[in-house]
Amino acid sequence: MPAYVQQINETGSMSPFFARLHRLEDGLLVLLVGTLLLLAFAQILLRNFFAITWLWGDPLVRHLVLWTSFLGALIATRDNRHIHVDAGLRLLPTRLRRFAAALGTAIAATMCLLLTPIALRFVSDELEYGGDAFAGIPRWPLQLVFPLVFGGMSVRFALRTIAHLRHREPLTDPSVADHR
Numbered sequence: 001m002p003a004y005v006q007q008i009n010e011t012g013s014m015s016p017f018f019a020r021l022h023r024l025e026d027g028l029l030v031l032l033v034g035t036l037l038l039l040a041f042a043q044i045l046l047r048n049f050f051a052i053t054w055l056w057g058d059p060l061v062r063h064l065v066l067w068t069s070f071l072g073a074l075i076a077t078r079d080n081r082h083i084h085v086d087a088g089l090r091l092l093p094t095r096l097r098r099f100a101a102a103l104g105t106a107i108a109a110t111m112c113l114l115l116t117p118i119a120l121r122f123v124s125d126e127l128e129y130g131g132d133a134f135a136g137i138p139r140w141p142l143q144l145v146f147p148l149v150f151g152g153m154s155v156r157f158a159l160r161t162i163a164h165l166r167h168r169e170p171l172t173d174p175s176v177a178d179h180r
Contacts, residue, residue, distance in 0.1 A: 025075055025078070029068065036061060036064040036065065055134070055135075059133055060134060063133065067142075067145050086101075101164050105160045105164060108157040109157030109160075112153040112154035112157060122143065126139045
């Protein structure tokens with residue numbers, strides 16, 4: 001469990017809100033991946049054995065891939081498993097490493113925060129100009145993943161930055177020795 005979540009609840013257990021949020025995210029990801037696999041498998045079987053094609057199948061698969069990857073990025077940020085370069089961090093003394101880690105997460109939070117209104121504008125433009133993704137479903141609700149995830153990631157990176165500055169967030173994987 002990330003340290004920034006633990007600090008919310010002083011007992012050391014995850015707060016009920018965050019526990020429900022994490023279960024919701026995990027459950028949604030499982031549902032999306034399962035649907036993606038079933039739909040892709042069904043598309044292949046129907047095409048190859050019955051010469052049937054669902055015209056809406058391929059666009060839906062593309063949107064499921066989009067939602068799955070973005071939700072996966074949000075969960076990776078939650079669990080501190082997002083892509084980051086830490087090779088240089090391991091060479092720094094602890095105090096500098098903590099500052100560098102906080103700076104890195106602050107930059108990531110800022111970038112995600114800057115992308116959130118841009119993504120909102122993108123969705124707003126899609127709503128204004130219309131257009132269907134497939135089967136009469138408008139594009140804009142399917143693209144809500146952009147501002148939702150960028151907003152969520154900016155909050156998580158900001159909380160992790162605060163945790164680094166308060167010395168509550170581990171700097172590296174526990175299996176890596178601490179160089180002082």
